[in-house]
Amino acid sequence: MKVLIIYAKNTSVFWNFKPSIKYLGLFGKKSLVAPLGPLTVSSLLPKKWERRFVDLNVKKRLKRKDLLWADIIFLSANVSTHKESVGNTIIICREYGKLIAAGGPFFTLQPEKYKGKVDYLILGEAEITLPLFIKDYEKGEAKSIYKPESNQWADITKTPPPDWSLIYFNDYCVMPVQFSRGCNLDCYFCNIGVLCGYKLRPKNPVQIVNEEEKLYRSGWRGTVMWVDDNLSANKKDILKETLILVDEWQRKKGYPFKRITQVDIGVACDEELKELLKNANFNELFIGIETPSQEGLKECGKKKNLSVDLEESISKVHKNGQQLVAGAIMGLDSDPINIDKIMEDFFKKSKIPVIMLGLLCALPETKLWYKLKAEGRLIEDLVIDNTSGITNIIPKMGIVKLRDLYKKVLTALYINRRNYYQRATRFMQECIPSAKSRVSWDDIFAFIKSIFSIGIFSKSSPYYWTLLFRTIFTNRKAFPIAVKLAIQHVHLLKYAKGVIKTI
Ligand code: SF4
The missing domain is CATH 1.20.5 (Single alpha-helices involved in coiled-coils or other helix-helix interfaces)
Structure with a gap:
């Protein structure tokens, strides 16, 4: 069996960092983070199956010789995938008369839209549904749709490491490793609980070290992103054991990786966890700040953010040697009419240079989605990229006003060069760098x-x-x-x- 795995193009205008990644390497990099999903899918395929991989974020188009070679296409797409890229890929593969099996969060969130357009929908976590598909396919009895039972989640302690042999490391800036899936918090706009469950499922500590060792032996040096939904929500004992083991491993190897991940603001007040993260060479943390408005935090159920002094907590993270990259949203019902000024002042005072500012969007099956659907305020089911100034909701303040305020904040944060560099300079005065790495x-x-x-x-x-x-x-x-x-x-x-x- 010859499988051509295709990873569709991402839509994220914020996260692609295209103009910046051209600075890296002699000829520049092509994509920010290597895709974990399709590389893990490859590891789950039977050994005897041949496979090739095309990441459309790296390659501009599919090659005729790859399409002619393949018996079946595995089309993989995540939540931030471009629907045009998916649509075009399906058309091209059909022109070559290929069978298409589609999977990943993009299809899991909206399977009805792709029924009949692809031959097989393999939904939910690949560890559960892919083996079922393979078994049936080999017998010539594959069904058109495979989905897990409700509340059926994979045991990721059995998930194999990604198949690094499919990619060229030089194309990417960052390699992904995953320690856990799921989040036990319940922010009303977030779909992590829907996609990955509300119970944290960690891998075991040795498994993570083995994954990093495999990555190291494959030749990667540089930044590794632990693509967890909320690393700090894990049980302390297993996380602690893992971070200590990773630290011991990296000392022996001479600190080959710097690490970045996503945590919640609770980290700032947890001295032990901060120390462990610092020792394990985590030098950048993405934290959902969401909004400086207390009313806004109450509205979206961001309890952890409500329980701390945000500015003080951000400062603690900076002083621990980590750059905090913030997530923020506008368009909450409780947003006051001067939310632009509040946002601008807050980020200036908190010295955060990089903020992912999005418009509130309702992702399917979240609390927000049900609420707005009931109120008749959903325009369409799915908006993929909330950082592109688009939303699928009717905001309370009206879309024209919201866009106007959004533009003002973006202007203040990034188009006003003085503001950006001032935040960066002030962050530099506060940050005590802790990352241990060689200049590459x-x-x-x-x-x-x-x-x-x-x-x-x-x-x-x-x-x-x-x-x-x-x-x-x-x-x-x-x-x-x-x-x-x-x-x-x-x-x-x-x-x-x-x-x-x-x-
Ligand atoms: S803490 Fe983050 S991952 Fe967890 S529910 Fe809230 S937004 Fe989602």
Whole structure:
């Protein structure tokens, strides 16, 4: 059996970081994070099946020779996949007369839209449904749809490591590793509980070290993202054991990886966990701040954020040596009419340079989705990318007003270069870098390219030099972070301009 695994193109205008990743490596990178889903699917296939992989975020188009070679197409797509990319891929594969099996969160969330368009829908977690499909397919009895029972979740302690042999590491900036799935919190807009369950399912500590060892032996050096939904929600004992084991492993290897992950704000007050994360070389944490408004936090059920002083907690994370990347949303029913000013002031004071600011969207089967459906405020079922200025809800303040405020905040955060670099400079003064890593060739190329394109040929030039010189004289160890922030702004500026132009 010859399987062509295709990963459809992502839509995320915020997370693609395309203009920034071109700075990395001699010729630039092509995609930010390697896709965990299809690489894990490959590991779940029978050994005797031949496989090839095309990531449409890396390759512009499918090759005729791959399509002719394949017996079946496995089309994989996640929540942020471009529906046009999925549609076009289906059309092309059909032109070649290929059978198509589709799976991943994109299809799991909206299977009815693809019934009849693909031959097989393999929904839910691949560990559960893919083996059933393979068994039936080999007998010539495959059904058109495979889905797990409600509340049936995979035992990920048995999940094999991703098949790294399918990708070229040079195409990507970050490699994914997953410690756990699910989240036991219940924020009203979030679909993690729907997709992965409300009970945390961790792998075992040795399994994680083995996965990182495999990645290391495959040749990867650089950043690894633990793509957990909320790492800090895991039971403390198993997380602690894992982080200690990872630290021991990386010491022996000479710290080959820096790590990033997603946690909740509760981390800031947990001294032991902060220390463990620091020791395990986690240097960047994504945290859903959502909104500085107490009413807004109450509305979306963000209890942890309500129970702490947000500014103080953010500062604690920075002082622990981690850059906090914030998630924030606008369009809550309780958003006051001056939410733009509140957001701008908050992020200025909290010294967070990079904020993923989205419009509130209702994802299927979330509390928010049911509420808005009942109120007749859902425009359509699914909006994939809430950072593109689009929403599928009718906001209380009206869509025109919301877009107007959203544009103002994006302008203040990113188009106003002075504001961005001021936040970055103030963050530099607060951050005590803890990451242990060697300067790589990627870092050197990125710095040299930034001197020319930002330091000489950009309107950001004066701010760039101020940031770098201040960092050299006041926080020399943080210099690579300052360069990274300057390079990230190239993307953020382009992103903000693009969104403002299109909405
Ligand atoms: S903490 Fe994060 S992952 Fe968990 S429910 Fe809230 S938004 Fe979702």
